[in-house]
Amino acid sequence: MKGDELLQEIELNVVQGRRNSSDEGLDEDLSGTPGVTELVEDALNRGIGAKGILVDAISSGMTEVGERYEKGMYFLPDMLAAAETVEAAMEILEPYLLKAGIESRGKIVLATVKGDLHDIGKNIVGLMLKGTGYSVIDLGNNVDPDDIVSAVVENEANMLGLSALLTTTMHQMSETIEAFSGVGFRDKVKVMVGGAPISSEFAEEIGADGYGKDAFEALKLADDFTDI
Numbered sequence: 084m085k086g087d088e089l090l091q092e093i094e095l096n097v098v099q100g101r102r103n104s105s106d107e108g109l110d111e112d113l114s115g116t117p118g119v120t121e122l123v124e125d126a127l128n129r130g131i132g133a134k135g136i137l138v139d140a141i142s143s144g145m146t147e148v149g150e151r152y153e154k155g156m157y158f159l160p161d162m163l164a165a166a167e168t169v170e171a172a173m174e175i176l177e178p179y180l181l182k183a184g185i186e187s188r189g190k191i192v193l194a195t196v197k198g199d200l201h202d203i204g205k206n207i208v209g210l211m212l213k214g215t216g217y218s219v220i221d222l223g224n225n226v227d228p229d230d231i232v233s234a235v236v237e238n239e240a241n242m243l244g245l246s247a248l249l250t251t252t253m254h255q256m257s258e259t260i261e262a263f264s265g266v267g268f269r270d271k272v273k274v275m276v277g278g279a280p281i282s283s284e285f286a287e288e289i290g291a292d293g294y295g296k297d298a299f300e301a302l303k304l305a306d307d308f309t310d311i
């Protein structure tokens with residue numbers, strides 16, 4: 084297989100959500116053929132650069148997954164399978180990317196707000212951003228506003244992503260934004276919010292900089308915030 088064919092094969096397997104040769108694939112049974120982790124190792128062994136693999140195969144694969152999701156061809160479990168595949172590939176690529184000194188596209192702190200344990204959506208957002216070259220500092224779930232603000236300041240992050248799934252915890256987003264007033268870092272960080280009960284009206288009301296209905300909108304927001 085030539086180098087560009089190998090990249091196409093990686094892209095296809097991201098779309099199929101196949102980590103390795105024992106995975107079947109979303110559209111058809113491809114088990115027995117190499118999956119993303121094997122193909123990425125193969126590409127690296129042949130001297131294909133980690134950045135090329137990330138941009139020309141993995142990110143483009145995730146873009147295709149996003150298009151399929153928006154068209155209703157893919158559902159949540161499909162998106163999750165593809166996102167997990169990207170995570171496995173990123174584990175292999177990360178040391179190479181760091182060694183190559185690839186500049187991160189931007190740094191985002193992510194957290195599910197205080198009192199809220201729902202983190203599946205936030206994790207998908209994190210994987211998607213990581214897969215497209217952002218540095219992601221994931222604080223987990225049930226995170227106190229002051230801890231979120233400290234992490235943003237200490238890491239000098241240029242973005243903050245807050246997630247809430249409960250109507251009883253969404254007000255914690257506003258508390259978190261208010262917690263910046265004590266430290267004066269608010270003008271250096273763009274805040275995006277998301278989660279099932281959140282809307283763009285709510286985002287505006289609490290003074291957030293953007294609302295994303297899903298992980299793909301989160302990515303679009305991050306690109307806008309970072310001027311990409």
Ligand code: B12
Pocket residue numbers: 159198199200201202203204205207208243244245246247248249250251275276277278279280294295296297298299300301
């Ligand atoms: C799984 C689940 C749980 C799991 C969570 C496991 C986990 N690790 O996350 C468990 C079992 C722990 C749980 C517990 C509870 N849950 Co619950 N849970 C759900 C369920 C079924 C799915 C949520 C989910 O994961 N969706 C899938 C993800 C991918 O979607 P998502 O989170 O919306 O994320 C997407 C977007 O919103 C967006 N997004 C998300 N975050 C962010 C952040 C940014 C920055 C951006 C831009 C975008 C973005 O992108 C994501 C990917 O596309 C929902 C029902 C539902 N259909 O939503 C109820 C639901 C959210 N839970 C509910 C309730 C009531 C509870 C409990 C209170 C139940 C109880 N009585 O104990 C507890 C609360 C625990 C707590 N303190 O948080 C209610 C909330 C009702 C309300 N109005 O507030 C729901 C709606 C169920 C219902 N219909 O009653 N739950």
